[in-house]
Amino acid sequence: MxxxxxxxxxxxxxxGGGSGMGKASAIQLAKEGARVALADxxxxxxxxxxxxxxxxxxxxxxxxxxxxxxxxxxxxxxQLIDRFGKIDVIFANAGINGKITPIEDMAVEEWDQTIExxxxxxxxxxxxxxxxxxxxxxxxxxTSSVNGNRIFSNFGFSAYSSSKAGQMAFGxxxxxxxxxxxxxxxxICPGAIETNIDENxxxxxxxxxxxxxxVEHPEGDQPLQNRPxxxxxxxxxxxxxxxxxxxxxxxxxxxxxxxxxxx
Numbered sequence: 001m002x003x004x005x006x007x008x009x010x011x012x013x014x015x016g017g018g019s020g021m022g023k024a025s026a027i028q029l030a031k032e033g034a035r036v037a038l039a040d041x042x043x044x045x046x047x048x049x050x051x052x053x054x055x056x057x058x059x060x061x062x063x064x065x066x067x068x069x070x071x072x073x074x075x076x077x078x079q080l081i082d083r084f085g086k087i088d089v090i091f092a093n094a095g096i097n098g099k100i101t102p103i104e105d106m107a108v109e110e111w112d113q114t115i116e117x118x119x120x121x122x123x124x125x126x127x128x129x130x131x132x133x134x135x136x137x138x139x140x141x142x143t144s145s146v147n148g149n150r151i152f153s154n155f156g157f158s159a160y161s162s163s164k165a166g167q168m169a170f171g172x173x174x175x176x177x178x179x180x181x182x183x184x185x186x187x188i189c190p191g192a193i194e195t196n197i198d199e200n201x202x203x204x205x206x207x208x209x210x211x212x213x214x215v216e217h218p219e220g221d222q223p224l225q226n227r228p229x230x231x232x233x234x235x236x237x238x239x240x241x242x243x244x245x246x247x248x249x250x251x252x253x254x255x256x257x258x259x260x261x262x263x
Contacts, residue, residue, distance in 0.1 A: 005243040008033035011084040012242060013076075015067050015125060016094030018045035020195030021143065023052075024231035025091055025238040030058030032239050034089065037080045039065040067094045067121035073128050087132045089242035092125045093143040095163075100156040102211045111159045118163035119170070126174055130183070137182030139242045142171045146191045149253065150261040155212045164189075168253060175251030184250035186241050191257020192228035217263070224258030 012029045016022040017038035030036050030053040038060060040046040046062045053060040061083055065076040080087060098114030099106055122142055129140065147154055148161035149168055168187050175185035220226055237256055240246050255261060 005239055005245045006033055007089070007239070007243055010034045010088040010242070011037070011080070011086055012089035012091065013037045013039060013080060013087055013129075014091045014093060015039040015065070015121070017049050017091075018047075019049075021190065021193060021231045021234040021238075022091065022093045023049045024235040025093070026060070027052050027056070028232070028235035028239050029089065029091075029242060030060060031056060032243070034242070035059045035084055036061075037076075037084070038062045039067065039076050039094070041066050067125060068116040070124055070128075073121075073124045077128050077132060081132060086136070087129060088136070088138045090125065090129050090133075090138070090140045091143070091238055091242070092122050092140065094121060095143060096160075097157070098159050098163075100160075100208070102156060102207055103158050105207050106159065114159035115163050115166075118160070119166040122167050122170060126170075126185070130178065130181070133183050134178075134181040138184070139246070140174070140178075140183060140185045141238055141241045142167050142185070142187045144168050144171070144187045144189050144253070146189050146255060146257050146261040149189055150255070153213075153215050156208045171253075172251050179250060184241075184246070186246075186249060186251070187253045188234070188237060188241075189253055189255045189257070189261075190229065190234055191255070191260045192222065193234060193256075194228050194230055221263055222258055222260050223263065224260075227258075229256060229258060 012034040014026040017026040018040045026036050038046040043062045043064050050060045063076045063079050066072045095118045099110035144167040145164040148164035171187040
């Protein structure tokens with residue numbers, strides 16, 4: 001029997017859908033038949049994604065949302081339900097690298113910003129989805145990372161890695177708790193992916209020198225195809241996890257890094 005990855009009739013929410021993995025996934029979900037809500041902190045950030053979906057004949061709406069704020073998440077779901085009437089697939093993808101600095105030098109406000117944007121937002125996105133999904137079930141996909149789960153040698157990333165490890169644990173807890181409602185929860189762990197998340201990241205190079213331990217990476221540290229992953233390759237995984245083809249997959253972490261984190 002052929003696997004059915006079509007998403008005809010389904011409604012998907014993508015947080016951080018304005019660029020990178022979120023953008024590619026939103027476009028691919030729409031191509032497979034889903035109507036898509038794009039949650040971004042500024043409407044203009046997601047306009048290009050919306051236009052691409054509509055140009056291909058799909059349907060999308062942008063909902064301005066600060067994913068770390070509960071009232072924004074509640075309003076996002078209200079607008080989504082008012083527009084589409086239901087929610088079937090959630091890609092909780094919004095996140096930041098945050099401050100890259102030694103633990104000793106990190107301000108508590110910098111720590112909090114990363115934890116709130118990455119981990120608190122995941123909790124809020126899942127919590128407020130449950131009332132809308134518990135009757136008919138659905139799929140929730142959380143973007144974690146190889147950092148905090150397989151890799152701990154990116155010095156200065158203590159807040160980021162902690163938030164990503166927390167997302168993994170939260171996703172597994174949620175998968176078990178929500179299984180009674182036929183809500184599946186899975187966690188993806190991308191490695192190096194060609195996105196723009198690093199554009200707003202400014203490591204404190206001088207401060208990092210005092211904590212760095214020399215690490216010699218093997219030649220060809222991207223073993224599969226010798227390149228970083230592409231957002232579209234992540235999007236293919238999101239479509240699979242959002243579709244009925246993955247109907248018995250839940251509580252699972254899926255690494256998408258070309259085996260690089262195994263080196």
